[in-house]
Amino acid sequence: MTGSVCVTAADEERxxxxxxxxxxxxxxLFAHGPDVEVAVPEPxxxxxxRALRLRDVQPHWWVRVFPDEVWPFEAGQPG
Incomplete structure (x- = not known):
């Protein structure tokens, strides 16, 4: 499973x-498919x-016009 997290220092107090x-x-990350999990902040x-699938973080990505069973990248190949 591929995943991603981005952390930044707000300041010493926070x-x-x-x-x-x-x-x-x-x-x-989409080169690995729409089910890659990424970290997003709790509101x-x-x-x-919390972890969300990439397809749920960016539901309007251009590849969404393709049917769900068709994916423009082959597994393991760069996009």
Whole structure:
């Protein structure tokens, strides 16, 4: 299973925050398929995270126009 997490230091008082992957990171991760899990911050506390499938983080990605059973990348090959 492929996964991703991005952590940043907010400041010394607030500690570290979890960030959802940016658009460029999402494009790169999509080469592994739509079910890659990524960390996203909990709405009430950005120091805590939960895992979402990439397809649920970015439901409007351009590949969504293809049927679910067709994927433009072969497993294990770069996109």
């Amino acid at each position: 500690g570290y925050w979890i960030l959802a992957p940016c658009g460029v990171c999402q494009e790169r 009430a506390d950005p120091r805590r995270w």
